Each structure stands twice: as C-alpha cells, then as structure tokens.
Amino acid sequence: MSIRVLPPDVAARIAAGEVIERPASVVKELVENALDAGATRIAVELVGGGLESIQVSDDGCGIQREEMEVAFARHATSKLDDSEDLSRILTLGFRGEALPSVAAVAEVEVISRPSGAEGAAYLRLLPETPSQTGTRSGPPGTSITVRRLFARQPARRKFLRSPTSEAGAAAAVVTHYALAYPHVRFSLSLDRRQTLRTTGSGDLRDAVMAVYGADVAGVLLPVDHREGDLAARGLVSPPDVSRSNRGYISLFVNRRWVQNRRLVYAIESAYEGLLMTGRRPIAVLDIKAPYEEVDVNVHPAKAEVRFRDESAAFSLLQKAVRAALLEMAPVAAAAPSPFRLQTQPVTAPLWRHALDVELRQPREQARGQPEDGRATPAQTLPVLRVIGQFGNIYIIAEGPGGMYLIDQHAAHERVLYERFCQLRAERRPEVQGLLQAVTVEVPPRQLSLVGQEAEALSEHGFQIEPFGENAYLLRSLPVSLSSTDAARSFLEFLDVMLEEEAGDRRDRVAMALACHNAVRAGKTLALEEMRELIRQLEESEAPNTCPHGRPTMVHMSAELLAREFGRR
Numbered sequence: 001m002s003i004r005v006l007p008p009d010v011a012a013r014i015a016a017g018e019v020i021e022r023p024a025s026v027v028k029e030l031v032e033n034a035l036d037a038g039a040t041r042i043a044v045e046l047v048g049g050g051l052e053s054i055q056v057s058d059d060g061c062g063i064q065r066e067e068m069e070v071a072f073a074r075h076a077t078s079k080l081d082d083s084e085d086l087s088r089i090l091t092l093g094f095r096g097e098a099l100p101s102v103a104a105v106a107e108v109e110v111i112s113r114p115s116g117a118e119g120a121a122y123l124r125l126l127p128e129t130p131s132q133t134g135t136r137s138g139p140p141g142t143s144i145t146v147r148r149l150f151a152r153q154p155a156r157r158k159f160l161r162s163p164t165s166e167a168g169a170a171a172a173v174v175t176h177y178a179l180a181y182p183h184v185r186f187s188l189s190l191d192r193r194q195t196l197r198t199t200g201s202g203d204l205r206d207a208v209m210a211v212y213g214a215d216v217a218g219v220l221l222p223v224d225h226r227e228g229d230l231a232a233r234g235l236v237s238p239p240d241v242s243r244s245n246r247g248y249i250s251l252f253v254n255r256r257w258v259q260n261r262r263l264v265y266a267i268e269s270a271y272e273g274l275l276m277t278g279r280r281p282i283a284v285l286d287i288k289a290p291y292e293e294v295d296v297n298v299h300p301a302k303a304e305v306r307f308r309d310e311s312a313a314f315s316l317l318q319k320a321v322r323a324a325l326l327e328m329a330p331v332a333a334a335a336p337s338p339f340r341l342q343t344q345p346v347t348a349p350l351w352r353h354a355l356d357v358e359l360r361q362p363r364e365q366a367r368g369q370p371e372d373g374r375a376t377p378a379q380t381l382p383v384l385r386v387i388g389q390f391g392n393i394y395i396i397a398e399g400p401g402g403m404y405l406i407d408q409h410a411a412h413e414r415v416l417y418e419r420f421c422q423l424r425a426e427r428r429p430e431v432q433g434l435l436q437a438v439t440v441e442v443p444p445r446q447l448s449l450v451g452q453e454a455e456a457l458s459e460h461g462f463q464i465e466p467f468g469e470n471a472y473l474l475r476s477l478p479v480s481l482s483s484t485d486a487a488r489s490f491l492e493f494l495d496v497m498l499e500e501e502a503g504d505r506r507d508r509v510a511m512a513l514a515c516h517n518a519v520r521a522g523k524t525l526a527l528e529e530m531r532e533l534i535r536q537l538e539e540s541e542a543p544n545t546c547p548h549g550r551p552t553m554v555h556m557s558a559e560l561l562a563r564e565f566g567r568r
C-alpha cells in the first residue's frame with residue numbers, strides 16, 4: 001500500500017476522537033471555554049445523556065461575529081500567541097481543537113453576542129453541508145448547542161454506556177468545575193430536571209453544600225498551606241466522615257481538574273491511622289503552582305498535568321492535609337456523643353496547657369482528688385497518630401506540637417470506665433444470666449462492700465440476693481466477667497473493688513469493672529488495636545487521666561525535645 005496524506009475531514013475525525021470521547025468530553029470543553037471567556041454564570045443542559053443534545057450557555061465575553069467561523073477551524077484559538085506562551089498557560093483551553101472536534105462528530109449551533117454588540121450572531125454547522133449564518137436576539141454571552149453526537153460514527157456509539165451513565169459522567173464534569181470555581185454560578189439540568197445549582201458566592205463551602213449537601217459542607221476542615229512556591233487550599237473531611245470510594249476526592253491544579261493517582265494518594269496518606277481500611281476521605285483541593293512549574297500540554301483532553309517536581313506537590317498535599325487534621329477541633333466537635341457535655345471546639349494550645357498542668361501534679365495528690373468522670377473543656381484530645389508500642393506498656397503517638405507516650409492500661413481504663421458509667425446511666429448494662437443461680441460464700445470485708453454498693457452492683461448487671469448470714473445468691477453477671485466459674489470471678493471482682501478508693505462521687509463498681517477488663521501492661525498490641533484504643537480515648541470526656549486521676553499520657557512538646565537535643 002502506498003503512503004498517502006489523509007483528506008482533512010478524515011484527519012479531523014481521527015483527531016476529534018482523542019478530544020471527544022463521550023458526551024462528558026463535550027461538556028468539559030464547552031464549560032472550559034465558558035470559564036476562559038470569564039463567565040459568571042454557566043448553564044448546562046443535557047437531554048438523553050447528551051446524545052440527543054447538550055447545551056452550554058454562558059454570560060462570558062462572547063465571540064465576534066466575524067470570528068464565529070474561524071473559531072471552528074482546527075488550531076484556531078484566541079488564547080495563545082506563540083510557542084513562548086505554551087510554557088505559561090493561564091487558560092483552560094489553548095489547543096484550538098475543541099470546537100472543530102465537536103463539529104466533526106455532531107451538529108452544532110452557536111449563538112453569541114459580545115457585550116456591546118447589537119444582536120447575537122448565529123452559526124449552524126452540519127456535517128458535509130455549508131454552514132448557515134444569521135442574526136438572533138439574545139443576551140450577551142455564548143450559547144452552544146450540540147445535537148446528534150456520534151450519529152454518523154456508529155463505532156463510537158458502541159463504546160458509550162447507557163444514557164444514564166453518560167449523563168452521570170457529564171454531571172461529574174460540571175460538579176468538579178463548580179467546586180473549582182465557587183464564584184461562578186453553575187446550573188445543570190438532565191432531561192429538563194435541574195440537578196445542580198451553585199450560588200456563585202465565591203465561598204467553597206457553599207459550592208460543596210450544593211454538590212455534597214449541608215451535612216458534609218458543615219464539617220469539612222479548611223486547608224491552607226504553602227510550601228515554597230506551591231500552595232494548597234480547600235476543604236477536607238475530618239476522620240469521622242469518610243466514603244467508601246475515591247470519587248469524593250477532587251483535585252485541581254491552578255483550578256484545572258486533574259486525575260493523578262499519586263497525588264490522590266498523598267491526600268489519603270495524610271489520613272493514615274485515622275480511617276478504617278477501605279474508607280476514603282472527602283477532599284476538594286486546589287494546588288496553586290507557578291504556571292511554568294506545570295505542563296498541561298500532555299494529554300489531548302488536558303486531563304493530566306505534569307509537575308516539574310511532582311514530589312514537591314506530593315509533600316505539599318500530604319503536609320497540608322495533615323496540618324488541617326492536626327489543627328482540627330477534636331473529634332468530639334464533629335461527632336457529638338450523647339455522653340458528652342462539652343462539644344465546643346478546643347484549640348490545641350489551650351489543651352496543651354491543661355495537659356502540662358495535669359502532669360505537674362504529683363501522682364499521690366492527683367489520686368486523692370475528687371473526679372467524677374466529667375471533664376473540663378480543655379481536656380479534649382486532638383487527633384493523634386499512632387507510631388508504635390514501647391516496652392509493651394506505652395503507645396507512642398504524635399499529635400499537635402509533639403510526641404505522646406500513652407499508658408495503654410490507664411488509657412483503656414479511662415475508656416472502659418466511661419463506657420460502664422454510660423451503660424449504667426442509660427440503665428442498659430450488658431448482662432449475662434446464669435443458667436443456674438450460684439451460691440457464693442463472701443468473706444467479711446467483701447461482705448460489707450457488697451452491702452454498701454448493692455445498688456450500684458445491681459445497676460451494673462449483678463443480680464444478687466442475700467442468702468443466709470454470709471452468702472449471696474448470684475443470678476446474673478455483667479458480660480465482661482467470665483461466667484465459667486461465676487462464683488470465683490465474682491469474688492475476684494470484689495477483690496479488685498476493694499482496692500478502689502471509696503468515699504467520693506466516683507463509681508466504684510465501674511472503676512473495678514474497667515480495671516478488671518482493661519488491657520494489661522506487658523501485653524503486645526497490634527497497630528490496629530492501638531489505633532482503636534486511641535480513637536476511643538479521643539472520644540472520651542476526660543482522656544488525660546485514668547479513673548483514679550493518674551495521667552494516661554505524657555506529652556513531650558516539640559519545644560521540649562528541641563531543647564533537650566540542643567536544637568535551640
């Protein structure tokens with residue numbers, strides 16, 4: 001076969017295939033053009049998943065009547081002058097390929113009126129037919145309608161999915177641009193039903209509210225972080241709000257929506273230790289980079305960008321998100337539990353101060369203090385990241401401004417104590433009935449203890465009745481005690497309880513249950529177990545002390561470490 005240069009219309013259709021793959025590609029190109037034209041309002045309407053028609057209308061700068069046809073010529077653009085400009089692309093479009101590509105595979109109608117022009121110019125392009133021009137009335141701006149997409153490319157059509165999923169892909173394009181351009185008022189209608197409308201207020205949270213709803217918008221944490229000449233801004237979810245897929249991670253580079261696995265991973269990695277496996281965060285983040293630092297001309301549909309230094313972008317995102325998480329209000333503020341009195345966000349410095357005060361108290365003094373499980377607001381914990389275990393006793397974690405050593409037994413005691421108190425307060429102790437009631441001989445000291453604490457014992461799930469002089473009949477136990485030898489575990493429990501200090505407002509039974517069930521010092525914990533414990537500790541009301549008032553953790557501030565290492 002001899003080599004021939006393809007006729008222009010064939011070449012155009014081949015090239016168009018790269019740019020226009022599906023209705024969503026048309027929507028993307030037309031919305032980008034509208035944004036480049038400085039629009040403050042963009043309306044997108046799809047019928048039949050975009051295969052019947054796609055219309056994008058804007059209030060941007062419009063196209064001059066005499067330039068209407070040239071806009072549809074290949075490589076015709078108003079956005080680039082010379083190759084110099086290619087290294088500094090400020091607009092979303094620059095290739096001059098979108099309009100001719102669309103016209104190669106569909107019927108196109110344009111109505112455009114630059115501000116100040118008399119009427120609107122009209123242009124209609126049908127494949128293999130001379131174009132029609134004319135004048136119409138209409139507001140300033142541009143409206144482009146694309147009909148019968150791929151009607152003459154059956155091979156293309158075969159690769160499309162159902163109209164519903166094509167509409168979904170197109171909607172994803174619109175929502176992403178709505179998130180990237182919160183000061184633009186977007187609306188989207190599918191088969192004449194409005195499915196999205198943003199306010200154009202300029203506030204990202206408003207745009208997120210329109211896209212993901214008020215629940216999500218209300219809890220997202222602000223990100224604003226600069227490193228060198230790169231900056232990351234936007235919103236990310238707190239650890240207790242997550243999704244099962246990555247579809248809620250939207251990443252933009254200079255407001256261009258990009259799909260970049262590595263950078264998405266950078267965002268996810270900031271949540272390490274904070275999300276359950278398989279859960280993904282919600283993120284809307286824009287990287288601001290000097291235009292010469294990124295190459296946007298690497299993909300026909302401009303869906304990728306290349307960073308001159310991608311590892312800098314990676315580290316920027318990771319640190320930006322991490323900083324937002326560490327600064328966040330404690331978990332409590334995002335997820336109020338019925339158990340919690342204070343749900344006010346607490347700032348880290350205040351909390352650190354409280355912790356310092358706590359640690360300066362000698363142990364004995366702390367021990368004797370009244371403590372009823374109610375925390376002062378300054379005691380709420382921030383998010384901690386577990387690093388590992390030391391000596392099978394302490395969990396090492398990092399948090400705002402430093403390192404934390406957490407006593408695993410004391411921390412677990414705190415968590416369990418609050419849980420048992422809560423179950424009691426709600427009158428729903430976790431009880432196991434015994435198949436047969438058991439008679440237990442109780443030694444004198446324990447006997448008086450049972451007498452004193454009879455009410456609390458029964459509220460925690462011990463069903464006991466006096467049985468003669470120095471014995472009790474045991475009918476049920478809390479599930480946290482072993483029932484295989486019920487009499488023995490009851491007596492052991494009473495021994496633990498004897499050790500607990502009496503005489504203040506603390507719940508002695510709950511303290512004994514917590515102590516009895518808490519993980520012992522000396523036990524090796526898996527990373528996941530440590531994370532779970534820390535998560536529960538973050539949720540507790542008084543995370544800084546065990547029920548006896550001893551500290552659950554020691555904080556070594558970054559400043560302290562720097563001093564110790566002679567760094568300052």
Ligand code: ADP
Nearest residue numbers: 033037071077078093094095096097098099142
């Ligand atoms: P590119 O966006 O890469 O320049 P396009 O083929 O998408 O190429 O558009 C060609 C030209 O048509 C643009 O450079 C712009 O001048 C003009 N244009 C397209 N759409 C609009 C619009 N909605 N408003 C104003 N001008 C437009």
Ligand code: MG
Nearest residue numbers: 029033093098
């Ligand atoms: Mg364009």
